[in-house]
Amino acid sequence: MSACVACRAELGPGDRFCEACGRAVDAPSTVESLLTTEAPDQPCPDCRETAPPDGYGYCPHCGARRVVVAASAELDLGTVAGVTDVGRRRAANEDALAIARAPGVSAAVVCDGISTATRADVASGSAVRAAITSIMENGAGHAPEAALLQAATRAGAAATARAAGELAPNPPSCTLVAGIVTAGSVAVAWLGDSRAYWLPVRGEPRCVTVDDSLAGQLGAAGVPVSGADPRSRALLRWIGADAPAGPAHTAVFSPEGPGTLVLCSDGLSHYFDAAGELAAAVPAGDPSAVARTLVDLANARGGHDNVTVAVLPFPIPEEGGNDE
Amino acid sequence: MSDFTVEADWSPHLAVDGGVVDIIVTVTSSAGGAPAAQGAAPSVAQVIMVDCSGSMAGREIEEAKRATNAAIDALRDGVRFAVIAGTERAQAAFPVNQTLVPANDRTRREAKQAVRTMRAGGGTAIGQWLTLARHLFQADPAEIRHAILLTDGANGEARGTLARVLEECAGAFVCDSRGVGSGWVATELRAIASALLGTADALADSGDLATEFRSMIEAQMGKVVADVGLRLWTPAGADVRAVKQVFPEVVDLTTRRTEVNARSGDYPLGAWGAESRDYHVSLSVPGAKPLETRAVLRAGVVARDGTPLAEQKLVTATWTEDIEQSTKVNPRVAQYLGQTELDEAIQEAVAARKAGDTERATAKFGRAAKLAHETGRVGTLKLIEKAVEVVDAPSGTVKLRTTGGVSRDEEMLEARSQKTARVGRGTKES
Incomplete structure (x- = not known):
């Protein structure tokens, strides 16, 4: 039995498209390299069952919670890197991370599992894989915004498909932020409160995304938000079976000079709300060192939540030489 | 040809040394009411x-x-x-x-x-x-x-x-x-x-x-699907203690299991039209570490040949050291447990009467009166009042009317006590 490269759903014998995520089965793979923290093939930690977990991530033999995303991982492709970590307070990591590179393209996806959902890690794990695969197979270098919109749609379909055939009160769901850096542009798409920051070497650092919450929208409109009322942080958009319909938000710009695109879950932005504070904390160094430093800082400040950071330098560093 | 849904209500928290998980599984079929008009009527x-x-x-x-x-x-x-x-x-x-x-x-x-x-x-x-x-x-x-x-x-x-x-x-x-x-x-x-x-x-x-x-x-x-089965998956280490239909009537299905594989079994649900029935599934599950969450039941309905008729419903439990959490009972589960106990109390009361055990019969009728009062089974309470003299329903105080043979009213009460009152799904835990 074959499976979809993007979302791992089972493919029927004559299928030309994946029923779960819509990816063409024979879509060319132009990916030079692709890494994700989704880890769906781990045996059961309790009974060692090797049959895959069900759609909600539980063992089909003993019912134990199976590992579907890495608790802690560093992904590094040289020109793009990321780190995810369970943090200091949570029992499991429900964030997921994927990065990829192709000639002239760097891409990354961060998904943050919604903590009130059932097995949000199932959603975030399948979503990052579907999104990064979609981005890299869509000629991301030519039309990054369109590639991101389709990636978000496919991530939503994959997160929904994993738990299809079962009903729970709160189906697996997560946020998403995805970024593409090409030779001349930076493009970002998001749903929820995971963020993208643009940190230029010269000029004003800024948060590119607007959180899908009342607080986020008020803040973007220039209304000061105290942040005292937790209801104002409630998400208005996400991905998963019970998500509101509609395309992802996007932002595309052509940087005037070099800089760094940072994608992160709120495990980091909780401690670095303002872009300036984050820029001040970013050290010089290669993308993996930057990502590691930021994750360590979040943990040092309390690590209240899972934390995930992806770092994409612009322009894309030359192969083998990234300390110019 | 038919659309089934499976829903569940339960208390999700368990003590770390394990225990019983009681689940109310609601099966609903929206199969059309006029099968003759559908062409493919069975x-x-x-x-x-x-x-x-x-x-x-x-x-x-x-x-x-x-x-x-x-x-x-x-x-x-x-x-x-x-x-x-x-x-x-x-x-x-x-x-x-x-x-x-x-x-x-x-x-x-x-x-x-x-x-x-x-x-x-x-x-x-x-x-x-x-x-x-x-x-x-x-x-x-x-x-x-x-x-x-x-x-x-x-x-x-x-x-x-x-x-x-x-x-x-x-x-x-x-x-x-x-x-x-x-x-x-x-x-x-x-x-x-x-x-x-x-x-x-x-x-x-x-x-x-x-x-x-x-x-x-x-x-x-109005029946359009014959020989429907309730398919239950339980994890290794868990035991199915009981499976009972609890609405519209109490029907014990526990011994009617047909094994599907090592982890799953089917229970016969008969023929279905457009209707909704509730089942009580009682599981005994082993202990686990605090804060561990595991799948303890998957409930689905299948056709005679095993084809799924509905999406499966997943039931998970989380183990905890917090006794207040682990002893909390889902109100819908509690209501149905009360009603099945009411039915059992009446059966035992009439059996005790037949055996000439006046003391036990009085105690069981008393318990039945109390439960009928608590679960709002007004019709059943009326039948109890015909069979015995109910002095005080809330405290379960009753007097037998006769000391002779079992009366028609007592037989009637036993014939009807398995009919339950529906407990809706509106009562969710906060």
Whole structure:
């Protein structure tokens, strides 16, 4: 039995498209390299069952919670890197991370599992894989915004498909932020409160995304938000079976000079709300060192939540030489 | 052809040393109410068993005949049917050649002609009637197989015969049983309903029989899916303690399990139209570390060939050291547990009366009165008040009315106590 490269759903014998995520089965793979923290093939930690977990991530033999995303991982492709970590307070990591590179393209996806959902890690794990695969197979270098919109749609379909055939009160769901850096542009798409920051070497650092919450929208409109009322942080958009319909938000710009695109879950932005504070904390160094430093800082400040950071330098560093 | 949904209510927290998880599984079918109009209506077979024993003589047999005619009139064209006249043997009243015939204007007329000639006289051998019905159904290819059994007396067969016959008939057809007159025994009516996945009831007035028969037939005409099964997956280490239908009636399915594989088993749910039923699944699960969350049950419904009819429902539990959390009971689960306990208390009370144990009967009737009060079962409380003197329902204080044999009111109470009141899904935990 074959499976979809993007979302791992089972493919029927004559299928030309994946029923779960819509990816063409024979879509060319132009990916030079692709890494994700989704880890769906781990045996059961309790009974060692090797049959895959069900759609909600539980063992089909003993019912134990199976590992579907890495608790802690560093992904590094040289020109793009990321780190995810369970943090200091949570029992499991429900964030997921994927990065990829192709000639002239760097891409990354961060998904943050919604903590009130059932097995949000199932959603975030399948979503990052579907999104990064979609981005890299869509000629991301030519039309990054369109590639991101389709990636978000496919991530939503994959997160929904994993738990299809079962009903729970709160189906697996997560946020998403995805970024593409090409030779001349930076493009970002998001749903929820995971963020993208643009940190230029010269000029004003800024948060590119607007959180899908009342607080986020008020803040973007220039209304000061105290942040005292937790209801104002409630998400208005996400991905998963019970998500509101509609395309992802996007932002595309052509940087005037070099800089760094940072994608992160709120495990980091909780401690670095303002872009300036984050820029001040970013050290010089290669993308993996930057990502590691930021994750360590979040943990040092309390690590209240899972934390995930992806770092994409612009322009894309030359192969083998990234300390110019 | 049909749309089923499976939902569940339970308390998700468990003590670290393990324990019992009680789950109310709600199965709902939105299958269309007019299968004849849908083209692919399933084939239906219907057998009516009428008690023609000597005690039926007089008004009872006339009302039974009128009811049988009403049932015949309610049969949809094409439904294959037969009428059995039951005494100490089973006689094929119509058709006489021991087969089923399709309903049409001519066969309905001939059947009613045959019903007119039925006479009361002889004994009561319910096992024989059921066995003839089984032979008729087994020789017929109909998908939905339903029978009505009417009796006014206690079964006259040797002890153990009925139980053996019911075992042979289980799965062959669904049977609703009704008692009329003054000699029927609630435990027998309920045993038939329980083994054959039907309903049991008794009518105080035989004049209500025709209406009752017609509505039982009409309910069957709305069935569109035969032989539905409840498929339960449980993890290694967990035990299924009990599986009971708790609405619209209490039917114990625990011993009716068919193994599917090492982790899954099917329980028979009979034929379904557009309706909704509730099941109580009780699991015993081992201990686990605090804050660990595991899957403890998956519930689904399947067709006869095992094809899923609905999306499976996942039930998880989280282990905790917080006693306040782990002892919290889901209100819907609590309501149904109270109602099944009420039914058990009434059965035990009547059994104690039959055994002459006045003290135990009083205690059980008292418990039943208290539970009927607490679960809002007004109708049942009224029946309890007829059977015994209820001094104070909230505290469960009652006095037996007689010290002699079991009264009709007590039998009636036992025949009806399995009918539950629906507990809606609106009561979610905060």
